[in-house]
Structure formats: C-alpha cells, structure tokens
Amino acid sequence: MESGLLIQLIEKFSKRRGERSFGEKLKALQELGFFQAALCEQGISALCLVLQELAAFDAALAVALFSHWAAAQALRLARFDFNSESPLAFPAFRNISETQDLQTNDRDGRCIITGKVESVLLTGQATHAVIANFLVPLTGGTVTLSAPVRTLGIRSCPHVDISMSQTSGVRFASDELFDQLHDRMALPAAAIALGISRSSLDEAVLYAKTRKQGGKEIIKWSEVWMLLSQMTMQFRTGAAALSRVCAQADAGEAGWERDAAATAVCLQELACALTSDGIQILGGAGYTTEFGQEKRFRDAFHTQHLLGLLPSRKRRFAARFI
Amino acid sequence: MASFDSILSDTLPLGIRAAARLPKGLLKEIRHAAALAKAFNEEVVRPQALAVDHRIMDEPDFLPHQLVREANERGFYSLWLPKAFGGGGYSALSMLAFSQELATECLGIGNLIGSHYVGVALVSATFNFTVLRRLCADIVAGEKNGTPCLVSTAITEPDAGTDMEDVDLIDRGHVQCRAEKAAGGYRLTGSKIFISNGHLSSWHIVTGYTDLARPSESSVILAVKTGSPGFSLGRIERKLGQNACPASVLNFDQCFVPASCVCLEPGPAVAGASHRDLCAMLVDDVLAMSRPGVAIMAAGAARGAYREALRHCLRPQPGVTLLANHEWAQSLLAEMQKNIKLSEYCAWEAGLHMALDGPFRMLNGRFVFWLLKLLPVSVAKLFFGALMAHPSGRLNMVKDRLKLKHEGRDRSYSALGSLAKFSASDLAIENCRIALRLMGQSGFRSENRVEKILRDVKLLQIYEGTNQLNRLNLFKQVIGHGVSGVSVFNE
Ligand SMILES: Cc1cc2nc3c(=O)[nH]c(=O)nc-3n(C[C@H](O)[C@H](O)[C@H](O)COP(=O)(O)OP(=O)(O)OC[C@H]3O[C@@H](n4cnc5c(N)ncnc54)[C@H](O)[C@@H]3O)c2cc1C
Numbered sequence: 085m086e087s088g089l090l091i092q093l094i095e096k097f098s099k100r101r102g103e104r105s106f107g108e109k110l111k112a113l114q115e116l117g118f119f120q121a122a123l124c125e126q127g128i129s130a131l132c133l134v135l136q137e138l139a140a141f142d143a144a145l146a147v148a149l150f151s152h153w154a155a156a157q158a159l160r161l162a163r164f165d166f167n168s169e170s171p172l173a174f175p176a177f178r179n180i181s182e183t184q185d186l187q188t189n190d191r192d193g194r195c196i197i198t199g200k201v202e203s204v205l206l207t208g209q210a211t212h213a214v215i216a217n218f219l220v221p222l223t224g225g226t227v228t229l230s231a232p233v234r235t236l237g238i239r240s241c242p243h244v245d246i247s248m249s250q251t252s253g254v255r256f257a258s259d260e261l262f263d264q265l266h267d268r269m270a271l272p273a274a275a276i277a278l279g280i281s282r283s284s285l286d287e288a289v290l291y292a293k294t295r296k297q298g299g300k301e302i303i304k305w306s307e308v309w310m311l312l313s314q315m316t317m318q319f320r321t322g323a324a325a326l327s328r329v330c331a332q333a334d335a336g337e338a339g340w341e342r343d344a345a346a347t348a349v350c351l352q353e354l355a356c357a358l359t360s361d362g363i364q365i366l367g368g369a370g371y372t373t374e375f376g377q378e379k380r381f382r383d384a385f386h387t388q389h390l391l392g393l394l395p396s397r398k399r400r401f402a403a404r405f406i
Numbered sequence: 407m408a409s410f411d412s413i414l415s416d417t418l419p420l421g422i423r424a425a426a427r428l429p430k431g432l433l434k435e436i437r438h439a440a441a442l443a444k445a446f447n448e449e450v451v452r453p454q455a456l457a458v459d460h461r462i463m464d465e466p467d468f469l470p471h472q473l474v475r476e477a478n479e480r481g482f483y484s485l486w487l488p489k490a491f492g493g494g495g496y497s498a499l500s501m502l503a504f505s506q507e508l509a510t511e512c513l514g515i516g517n518l519i520g521s522h523y524v525g526v527a528l529v530s531a532t533f534n535f536t537v538l539r540r541l542c543a544d545i546v547a548g549e550k551n552g553t554p555c556l557v558s559t560a561i562t563e564p565d566a567g568t569d570m571e572d573v574d575l576i577d578r579g580h581v582q583c584r585a586e587k588a589a590g591g592y593r594l595t596g597s598k599i600f601i602s603n604g605h606l607s608s609w610h611i612v613t614g615y616t617d618l619a620r621p622s623e624s625s626v627i628l629a630v631k632t633g634s635p636g637f638s639l640g641r642i643e644r645k646l647g648q649n650a651c652p653a654s655v656l657n658f659d660q661c662f663v664p665a666s667c668v669c670l671e672p673g674p675a676v677a678g679a680s681h682r683d684l685c686a687m688l689v690d691d692v693l694a695m696s697r698p699g700v701a702i703m704a705a706g707a708a709r710g711a712y713r714e715a716l717r718h719c720l721r722p723q724p725g726v727t728l729l730a731n732h733e734w735a736q737s738l739l740a741e742m743q744k745n746i747k748l749s750e751y752c753a754w755e756a757g758l759h760m761a762l763d764g765p766f767r768m769l770n771g772r773f774v775f776w777l778l779k780l781l782p783v784s785v786a787k788l789f790f791g792a793l794m795a796h797p798s799g800r801l802n803m804v805k806d807r808l809k810l811k812h813e814g815r816d817r818s819y820s821a822l823g824s825l826a827k828f829s830a831s832d833l834a835i836e837n838c839r840i841a842l843r844l845m846g847q848s849g850f851r852s853e854n855r856v857e858k859i860l861r862d863v864k865l866l867q868i869y870e871g872t873n874q875l876n877r878l879n880l881f882k883q884v885i886g887h888g889v890s891g892v893s894v895f896n897e
Pocket of ligand 1: 367568
C-alpha cells in the first residue's frame, strides 16, 4: 500500500469513527489492511501519521496497531518468513531486549521457553506472540494466558500475562535485532504520544473558548491563555521535531536513530505534562469522563512506557550515543 | 500580629512558635488520631481500597455503604465535633494527622470522612451553633444506632465553579440556585454539581442566593435534609479517580427549608460588618480550613506513591541489579522523600497557622483545651452548649473574627492555606510521576496501586479551588494586597 493511500484510508476510517465499539473498530482496521505485514515497509513518516491520527481519536487503537507493527517489524528485520493472518501479540511496554526472566533452551532449530511475561498486548485473535527475539505460539497446552489485567490506560486493549512452560517457540533473530527494532519503533511511539497530546490540547482550547467564569470565556483570563499558549508551543515543537526526524529517518540520514530515540522520550514525557494541564483547563469537568481528558491523561501516562522503562531507555541512549 | 510577609521573612517557622503555645496534650491527641487512622488502614482500607475502586469502575452507581458503616462504628464522624455537642472534641490539628495517614492508602476513602468535616466547618464558620448543635445531635445519634449521618457541602453549580471560590468573582458569574424567602423559611430552586458524598449524606449544607444578580450580597446558607420535599439526588459523576467518594448532582425544586435550618441569611450589619463582608470572611475561612487538609492528604498520597515505588525498587529480579542499587534510582527516591517532607511542612504550617490565629484559636489555648478534655461530656454539653447556642455567643464570635480581619491575620492564614494546597498537590503528582517512571509497566498495573494514587491525586489540584485560583489567592491576600495600582481579577 502506498503511504498516500494509507493516509487516505485512515482519514476514511476516522470519519466513521463514532459508530463502532473498540472490537468493531479493530476489525475495520484489519479489513482495511492495516495489519498486513507488508505495511511495515512503509516509510516511517507514513506510519507515524497513521498512528498520530489514530491516537488522537483513541490511543488504544493506535497502541494495538503499534504493537502488531512492532512484532511484524521484528520478524521483517530478521528476514524471518512468517505471515500471520491475525494480529501478533507483543509486550510493547517491556524493554525490547529483556529476556532475563525467561529460561530458554535451543534444540533442533526450536527453542524451548519457560517463564512469565507480563502485560502483553493481545490484539484481536492473536495466535502468536513476539517476545524479544522469540516467536511463540499462543495455542497449545504449554502457554497460559491470564485474564486481562486492570491498567491505568489503554483499557480497551487487553493486557495479559503469558506463562510459558516448556513452550516450543522459535528464536528468529540474534540480539542485534534489539537496537534496530528500537530505532524503527521509537518514532511511532512518539507519534502516539503526540496524537494524545494533540487531542487533549484541542479539547482544552475548545472548552476554554466556550466555558465562562468571572463573566467571560475562560480563555480571556491570562492565566488560562498563558497555559494554553505553553501547551500549544510544546505541542508545535514536538510536532516539528517528529516530522523532521521522520524525514531524516526516511532519507536514511546519518544520526536519525539518535534523534528518534531522543524525540520519543521527550514526546512521551511531554504528553504526560500536557494532558495533565489538559484536565486542569477544564477544572472539575476535566476530571470526569465526559470530555475524554481523563482518558487522555491515563493513556499518556500509560503509553510513556511503550518500548520500556524510560530511565532504562535514557541509559541505553547514553551508552549508544553519548 | 504578624502579616504573611513577616511570616515569610521571619525565619522562625510557625511550628516553633506553636511549640511554645500549644497544650502538650494536643500532641498526644495528634498521635492518637494518626494511630486510629493507621489501624483503620490496616484493618479496612488497605484490604478493600482496590476492590472498591474496581467495583465502582464496573458499576459506577455503586455506593460504598459498608466502608461508611465501618468508619461510623469507629466514631470517625463525630470525633472532631465539639464536645459541647456530644462529639469527641478532637482538634482540627489532629484531623490533619488522621487525614494524612488515611491518604497514604486511599484518598477516596479519606474523603468519605474528610468531606463530611468540610460541611461541619462551613456551618461552624457561620457561627450558627443552633444549627450546628442539631447536626451534631444527628451525627452522634447515627453513630449510636448504626445509621451513619454524613454532611455534604454543596456550593459548586453547573455554571459557577471558580466563581464560587472568591467573593470578588461571584457577582460576575452565573449562579442559579435561588433561595426565596417564604413563610417560616426559604424555598430553594436550582442544582449543585460535583458534591462529594452527596449520595451518602443525610445533611447538605447548600449555598443559595435571594438575588441572583447580586449573589455576594444575598447569600443564604441552608442545611437541607435528605428526603426533604423538592430535594432529589441526580447522577453520580463518572470520574478519573477517588471512586470511593461519589461526586453527586443535587437538585432542588421549590425545596422548603425551615428557619431552624437556616445557617446564615442576609440581614443588617453585625458589629459593623455587612452581610457581604460576613460571607466573604466565611468563604475565606472555610477554604482556609479545608486547604491545609487537601495539602496534608497530598502529602499522605505522595508518601503512598513513595512506599510502592520503594517496594518495587527493593524487589529482587533474577539476573539484574536491584533497582535500588542504581544511583539514578536512589536519586529519584530521595527526590520523592523531599517532596513528601516539603508537603508535610507546608501543610502543617498552614494548619498550625489556622489553629493559632484562626477563628477557633481559643480551642487550642491551654486553659480551654484542658477544660474541655477534663469536663465530663454531660457537663460540657450543658454549660458550653448553652453558651455557644446563645445569640450573644454568635455576636462575640463575629466580633472576634472581625478583629482577625483588622489585624490582617485572616489574609495570612488564607494565603498560607492556598500555598500549601497548590504546592503539596503539585508535589504529589510529581511523586506519582516519578513512581511510575521507576516502576515502568508494573506501575500501570492496578494491583501495584500507584496508578490509582495518580488518578486520585489529580483531583487535589482541582477542588477547593483549582491550583491556578489558589496561586491567585496567594497573590491577592498578601503579595498584591494594599499595593497601589494593583488589583486582582481585573485584567
Ligand atoms: C470529584 C469532585 C468533587 C468535588 N467536590 C465538591 C464538593 O463537595 N462541594 C462543592 O461545592 N464542590 C465540589 N467540587 C467542585 C470543585 O470545587 C470545582 O470543580 C472547582 O472549584 C473548579 O470549578 P469548575 O470545575 O467549575 O472549573 P471552572 O471554574 O470552570 O474552571 C475551568 C478553568 O478555568 C480557570 N479559571 C476559571 N476562572 C478563572 C479566573 N478568574 N482566572 C483564571 N483562571 C480561571 C480554572 O483555573 C480552570 O483551569 C468537586 C469537584 C470534583 C471534580
């Protein structure tokens, strides 16, 4: 699919967005071809645009797609031939290279895995999971899936704990995969953060223009417009950085990986602050579920962990780039 | 008396001044209150907080009656009522210790108790001890017969939130709750929103206005009993956190409130103070009493987030260095401790200021404190009850309150209350942010509690005036006060 087409499709999808439940929306995305493995070959800019658009609408959808794309990307980077009809499960909030809690034993081209992996995103009818550099079947008696865990955000997308006991999987890549995958998925993670920030900002501006206190629209109180200005400037700076680094990445410019990692961490942190201010502008109404600000706040704090613990990513950044 | 400025420039914290003035027995009482909360936390709150939070997420109209009953059985709804009215006579300072401890486990459950006392404080601040005595009698009876009697505070309206928090704003706002004078009382019509514990309360302390165009001059404060004709409960808000404490819509349709339940109404000047002045002082006092409470709850929640983060950092994981042994993590944990301590300091400073310089300061004087402690309840009720309910009692209280105004002490404790509220709630959010960063994906799992603390804490930046409004109040009360050419809310 061409990137232009991809964006057209997401626009089309977004127009019909109010009509369906999360499951139905996911199915619609699937039917439109967003879960095709080949999509990962698209330029990063296109993927980021799609994810930003989706995240602005519902971050859970964006995260579902992100985790599938990350898993498919891992297989693609390793040139591992595996074509799944259904979405792939992926522990999107774990450090990609984390394997210390798994016991593995390579035998006859297979890998026998025992251990527990927490908070794996189980999108749709996933039959396989990509965990670090292992492809693991989710069917069969050796794998147990927990009931969905309760989480801060991204609630409509089930997070499950996967327990493996002598499960036969495949080690499809060497450890070198991790840095590559991290580089490739950093900007999409940033795009999700930016999409959430955008919708929180839009809602805040809209509310501030209509809500009156002290005899005038609250946007006319300088404390309010100062905050809105700051939020807008932060968002615009983030958007500029994201599009610049996406272009760098698509052009394969030297150093794009460093800038991608930095942009992701900064935008994820920014989304937390911005969505918190997004509630604040609405006052008590922001604290209720009515305007969606509380959901954006939860989703921002939740998705800051996409690709793993932020301090670990900073440490990794220091080790690789400083 | 010291102005806020001199408190800032005086390097001697209030705590030290207080040490010399407060009765020793108060410290014992404070420790006892904290111990009560600790036991309640261990036996009730920690085992139930998550389950209640989840239940309400699944069934948003579920009401935690059982928790309220448990608190009622332990006497928590009357412990801080005046002994003269049958309560435990505990001081507001010990309430801070109690709230702080409860907040380490669950802010929502903390507010099941804390919000009740905001309603009581509102009636107290009107100095209408006749209504207060009646409320207290119901609360104490409710404790004896196992039917909890809670009090809610109903000020916020659909079109007036921040405007209700400052007398300089209210006349420009769009208030709708009309109180019409009727034979033998008032008729109340309108709606209140976001009322904490609305669905659980037997009494609601409601603000209404006889002239909607000039609310600052026509405020009426009424005690409305659940079940009164014309009063109905509306929806329960679906919200981010503090699920245990419902936020309700209250509707009034020509609801008749008898004169015996009118706490304050427009009338001639009292001791030279107009009704508007009295109402302005009242709003400031109630907020100045409740904001240190919000601040101390923030400190408690910040401690809760720290505890969970530390627990996580000390949990051994196979094959990796203990998180607590990383220098960066150690530094973040230290930062969290700093945030807790700063919040505690400013909340206690604000609380002490209120106790030493506020309208009920005489209760913390050594003589009255010990007298009330030692007198049997029956004697206290007979003697002080009659004294307080006498009309001259109110007049003397108003006169004394005006003295605070003339000396500028009220601006000082109001400012410190705001400072404590916005500082501590911001720091509590910061602690949740750090905890989540330290914990990674463990942090967002509900079972590990920090995500709930974050959701709960966010409300502390909003109610009792948004943090933005509180910053402006600090400016108004002390920084800009009396400076020529400077005004607030006039841009
Ligand atoms: C869960 C919950 C429980 C509550 N419990 C109670 C209760 O028990 N009793 C009760 O009476 N109320 C209660 N409240 C209401 C609470 O006090 C108000 O939400 C708060 O005062 C803010 O008012 P608002 O929500 O109308 O926001 P608004 O006043 O609409 O404010 C929106 C934004 O505009 C800003 N703003 C408004 N005016 C100005 C100005 N003049 N200058 C600069 N900025 C301004 C605010 O800072 C905010 O950022 C509760 C609220 C919640 C959410």
